[in-house]
Amino acid sequence: MTIPIDSVPNGxxxxxxxxxxxxxxxxxxxxxxxxxxxxxxxSEQPCAVAGTFSQNSVVSPTVTLTRQRxxxxxxxxxxxxxxxxxxxxxxxxxxxDARAMTExxxxxxxxxxxxxxxxxxxxIGVEIPMALMREFIPRIKVTESGGNEYARAILxxxxxxxxxxxSFDAGGTTVTVxxxxxxxxxxxxxxxxMLAFTTTDANVDPAFLQQxxxxxxxxxxxxxxxxxDQSTNDxxxxxxxxxxxxxxxxxxxxxxxxxADAVLQVCRHLAIEIARDGEGATRLIEVxxxxxxxxxxxxxxxxxxxxxxxxxxxxxxxxxxxxxILMAIGKSQIPLDESKIDVYVNDIQIVFEGKAIAYNxxxxxxALGSAEVRLRxxxxxxxxxxxxxxxxxxxxxxxxxxxxxx
Amino acid sequence: MTIPIDSVPNGxxxxxxxxxxxxxxxxxxxxxxxxxxxxxxxSEQPCAVAGTFSQNSVVSPTVTLTRQRxxxxxxxxxxxxxxxxxxxxxxxxxxxDARAMTExxxxxxxxxxxxxxxxxxxxIGVEIPMALMREFIPRIKVTESGGNEYARAILxxxxxxxxxxxSFDAGGTTVTVxxxxxxxxxxxxxxxxMLAFTTTDANVDPAFLQQxxxxxxxxxxxxxxxxxDQSTNDxxxxxxxxxxxxxxxxxxxxxxxxxADAVLQVCRHLAIEIARDGEGATRLIEVxxxxxxxxxxxxxxxxxxxxxxxxxxxxxxxxxxxxxILMAIGKSQIPLDESKIDVYVNDIQIVFEGKAIAYNxxxxxxALGSAEVRLRxxxxxxxxxxxxxxxxxxxxxxxxxxxxxx
Numbered sequence: 001m002t003i004p005i006d007s008v009p010n011g012x013x014x015x016x017x018x019x020x021x022x023x024x025x026x027x028x029x030x031x032x033x034x035x036x037x038x039x040x041x042x043s044e045q046p047c048a049v050a051g052t053f054s055q056n057s058v059v060s061p062t063v064t065l066t067r068q069r070x071x072x073x074x075x076x077x078x079x080x081x082x083x084x085x086x087x088x089x090x091x092x093x094x095x096x097d098a099r100a101m102t103e104x105x106x107x108x109x110x111x112x113x114x115x116x117x118x119x120x121x122x123x124i125g126v127e128i129p130m131a132l133m134r135e136f137i138p139r140i141k142v143t144e145s146g147g148n149e150y151a152r153a154i155l156x157x158x159x160x161x162x163x164x165x166x167s168f169d170a171g172g173t174t175v176t177v178x179x180x181x182x183x184x185x186x187x188x189x190x191x192x193x194m195l196a197f198t199t200t201d202a203n204v205d206p207a208f209l210q211q212x213x214x215x216x217x218x219x220x221x222x223x224x225x226x227x228x229d230q231s232t233n234d235x236x237x238x239x240x241x242x243x244x245x246x247x248x249x250x251x252x253x254x255x256x257x258x259x260a261d262a263v264l265q266v267c268r269h270l271a272i273e274i275a276r277d278g279e280g281a282t283r284l285i286e287v288x289x290x291x292x293x294x295x296x297x298x299x300x301x302x303x304x305x306x307x308x309x310x311x312x313x314x315x316x317x318x319x320x321x322x323x324x325i326l327m328a329i330g331k332s333q334i335p336l337d338e339s340k341i342d343v344y345v346n347d348i349q350i351v352f353e354g355k356a357i358a359y360n361x362x363x364x365x366x367a368l369g370s371a372e373v374r375l376r377x378x379x380x381x382x383x384x385x386x387x388x389x390x391x392x393x394x395x396x397x398x399x400x401x402x403x404x405x406x
Numbered sequence: 407m408t409i410p411i412d413s414v415p416n417g418x419x420x421x422x423x424x425x426x427x428x429x430x431x432x433x434x435x436x437x438x439x440x441x442x443x444x445x446x447x448x449s450e451q452p453c454a455v456a457g458t459f460s461q462n463s464v465v466s467p468t469v470t471l472t473r474q475r476x477x478x479x480x481x482x483x484x485x486x487x488x489x490x491x492x493x494x495x496x497x498x499x500x501x502x503d504a505r506a507m508t509e510x511x512x513x514x515x516x517x518x519x520x521x522x523x524x525x526x527x528x529x530i531g532v533e534i535p536m537a538l539m540r541e542f543i544p545r546i547k548v549t550e551s552g553g554n555e556y557a558r559a560i561l562x563x564x565x566x567x568x569x570x571x572x573s574f575d576a577g578g579t580t581v582t583v584x585x586x587x588x589x590x591x592x593x594x595x596x597x598x599x600m601l602a603f604t605t606t607d608a609n610v611d612p613a614f615l616q617q618x619x620x621x622x623x624x625x626x627x628x629x630x631x632x633x634x635d636q637s638t639n640d641x642x643x644x645x646x647x648x649x650x651x652x653x654x655x656x657x658x659x660x661x662x663x664x665x666a667d668a669v670l671q672v673c674r675h676l677a678i679e680i681a682r683d684g685e686g687a688t689r690l691i692e693v694x695x696x697x698x699x700x701x702x703x704x705x706x707x708x709x710x711x712x713x714x715x716x717x718x719x720x721x722x723x724x725x726x727x728x729x730x731i732l733m734a735i736g737k738s739q740i741p742l743d744e745s746k747i748d749v750y751v752n753d754i755q756i757v758f759e760g761k762a763i764a765y766n767x768x769x770x771x772x773a774l775g776s777a778e779v780r781l782r783x784x785x786x787x788x789x790x791x792x793x794x795x796x797x798x799x800x801x802x803x804x805x806x807x808x809x810x811x812x
């Protein structure tokens with residue numbers, strides 16, 4: 001029997017028991033709506049930890065250090081994260097500073113530095129202002145209601161915080177999974193950085209934890225696109241402190257399935273919110289490819305479609321230009337039969353067996369003006385399904401990323 | 407000894423001997439500056455022919471038909487090309503119409519239909535207006551000075567024609583290579599299509615011809631980017647009619663090397679002109695990656711960099727945001743050592759061993775305002791070199807591709 005997953009009202013990263021968090025404004029990032037730029041996340045118990053990291057050949061030393069401290073045999077107690085400076089491309093100083101940040105955070109919380117992870121987001125090529133770190137990290141107060149402070153502290157030019165928590169009944173014990181993310185934003189001419197932190201009070205086998213996270217990331221964070229550029233700092237972490245009690249979750253039963261589903265739901269929400277809040281975006285684009293030869297084909301082609309500039313600009317212009325959709329699916333080079341393809345926009349069919357049908361243009365134009373535009377492409381050559389999320393491309397993206405001449 | 411290659415003044419696709427061409431306005435494309443939309447290219451002698459085609463899973467039936475008629479055992483006499491309609495995603499009618507177009511062109515020129523190739527560019531999902539084809543193809547006059555008419559007939563919203571010819575002395579015989587291309591343009595909300603046609607009066611072994619073209623395309627047309635989207639109609643053709651006489655060029659000697667170099671020069675010129683004339687573009691961006699572990703690494707990473715939206719917008723904004731350059735090189739996932747990377751903008755060094763140096767910001771801002779911006783990334787981990795070309799991303803690209811709501 002499938003265990004139902006419930007939404008936690010106003011859920012945050014501190015909704016799971018045993019986690020607390022907080023933030024401070026040290027003056028690292030240009031003050032915008034959010035005057036917080038260092039966040040601290042703390043677990044009262046050691047956590048099993050799983051992570052996925054940027055595949056860019058150039059990565060921040062914070063990624064290098066955090067990756068070393070994540071694994072089935074590792075336990076962590078805390079994360080320190082800052083916005084305003086990516087601590088990337090600064091030479092050997094970067095790793096020294098990343099390590100020092102974890103020492104400051106660990107001292108503040110009374111834990112060990114090697115149980116403390118670090119993430120940074122912001123401008124590349126500038127050293128972390130360590131004097132500010134030394135002054136302000138010791139001032140951060142962590143509380144059980146501090147999840148939202150942490151969410152605000154990691155934002156750059158995101159327009160809103162991205163938070164969620166869900167829970168389910170694991171045989172009499174309530175297990176909660178919480179999460180927070182930040183997406184594409186610029187505080188200075190700079191590339192965007194994606195960070196996501198998820199927590200749970202479940203008692204989870206570490207290897208299973210990594211598998212659950214990797215599976216979820218494949219279907220969520222790896223399926224979103226704002227501008228095709230992959231950050232040097234991308235990090236997703238999942239920390240499980242076991243405070244909820246109960247038997248170890250290690251796969252093969254209904255509780256494990258519910259846990260995996262809960263993590264998937266949290267990751268999906270956080271990923272979609274990043275796409276929705278893409279730079280300059282006015283609309284969320286959801287692309288579903290179904291009937292592909294395999295799930296991988298469907299995932300790959302849906303992502304190509306969500307990432308296509310011509311699809312993004314067509315949605316922005318409310319133009320039912322389905323030729324661009326076929327082009328974008330096709331450029332993934334998956335096997336398909338053009339004469340079997342059906343295309344739908346918000347459930348209105350516009351293409352049948354590879355050719356335009358006599359749809360009502362105005363209704364499709366209206367659908368393309370919705371806050372959420374759902375493009376569905378039925379390939380009808382198999383049973384693989386995949387979904388991806390993007391946003392429209394607007395003049396504002398170009399202005400945002402070009403107008404701030406240093 | 408290397409044979410020098412000379413530029414042919416006002417060179418066109420009919421500069422090589424034995425080729426003639428012409429165009430007509432049939433009313434297929436929205437009349438813009440160029441009132442020509444069907445072009446005809448004719449060779450007085452049968453040509454050996456080589457081609458490279460779109461790798462998109464969805465391709466135009468014109469690509470399907472032309473690909474069937476290109477190969478080492480095939481000979482061709484003519485090409486008919488139209489702008490204004492891509493003849494793509496129109497079901498079974500597409501192949502019927504493509505074949506009929508070659509029949510009309512062949513009848514006009516007194517050659518066989520199966521020696522005639524066809525290429526189309528324009529809106530997707532709309533059938534070719536065959537009544538116009540039947541009326542206007544028979545009216546096209548081909549002349550030895552008609553290369554420029556053909557160049558104009560294949561344009562969509564390109565701002566200018568893209569033509570070139572070069573020649574060299576093949577042991578007393580002058581061999582000429584000519585070429586024409588079109589790039590990204592919209593005549594209606596639609597994706598762009600890249601077409602290039604090259605001709606030579608050289609006498610070339612067909613298998614060697616294909617090898618020469620494939621090698622050149624790898625270094626030129628496959629290394630340009632306007633918006634990351636791959637057309638369903640992309641086609642590059644090279645036709646060799648042997649009218650110049652002389653021994654068969656088949657590799658392994660100085661004449662073969664000169665021929666390969668001539669083809670490369672023609673392809674490079676045509677490819678760069680497409681990048682320079684990208685939709686909304688104000689500047690050409692040339693990215694050179696040197697010192698990579700291999701040529702493939704250098705080609706791949708230079709292309710990633712030229713295609714990065716954040717690099718494109720930084721150039722547009724004249725922002726020396728070298729973090730974006732490192733990010734874009736790194737997202738190709740090639741092996742590198744960050745601490746060995748040097749970066750130059752129009753020969754001004756801005757990064758040394760992976761870190762910013764104290765460059766004069768204003769001089770770099772000025773360099774980024776040039777019509778041609780050269781980004782050079784020295785990885786210093788090997789001797790592989792590669793080059794790619796793109797253009798800046800401006801608000802005009804977004805407006806162009808979104809504002810034409812159907």
